[in-house]
Amino acid sequence: GNSVTQMEGPVTLSEEAFLTINCTYTATGYPSLFWYVQYPGEGLQLLLKATKADDKGSNKGFEATYRKETTSFHLEKGSVQVSDSAVYFCALSDANAGKSTFGDGTTLTVKP
Amino acid sequence: DGGITQSPKYLFRKEGQNVTLSCEQNLNHDAMYWYRQDPGQGLRLIYYSQIVNDFQKGDIAEGYSVSREKKESFPLTVTSAQKNPTAFYLCASTDRGKQPQHFGDGTRLSIL
DSSP: OOEEEEOOSOEEEETTOOEEEOEEEEOSSOOEEEEEEEOTTSOEEEEEEEOSTTOEEEETTEEEEOBTTTTBOOEEESSOOGGGOEEEEEEEEETTTTEEEEOOOEEEEEEO | OOOEEEEOSEEEEOTTOOEEEEEEEOSOOSEEEEEEEOTTOOEEEEEEEEETTEEEEOTTOTTEEEOOSBTTBOOEEEOTTOSOOOEEEEEEEESTTOSSOEEOOOEEEEEO
């Protein structure tokens, strides 16, 4: 079956530091890949997505590239802010199944 | 604005009691999902429905029940058979099962 493995947290960074959160996946076929963000006490919000190999998703300074050869979709940001503190989830969707598979989430804390 | 509304935000259950969590969407989405989130863990799929009057079990359906009588509504009942119901419950929806998913703000269920 499908699975998503995320870098374990928590991750603590200083403001303006570079961020990488690793995500690898196992899936049959050609899934779409997503990063969601969850702020305390809220649901998940879509951060970015990529639907085919070599696509780069980007939003709010965050980027991730769909790498089929390494089955990876690592999240990066060049300069984090305190407001980026949240839990980040990597996910994949199988169009045939009509549902998503989520990683366990990575908690990011950014200190001023 | 369109979105997903979950209610109540906080819910308390007594031993042996069934409780129902509400999820309503006005996005005209066909598919709806229920997830359970435990502290420090990812999302686990409880039930999902891709069309009115039809639903499928997810990975952890035991102790839960759902109904899908209307397109916009997908209530989840946590039954007394669920021995460890304390968790954060998230409802989501998608258009025709396509991803990404849109999430509500969740219901936090606790045991009295």
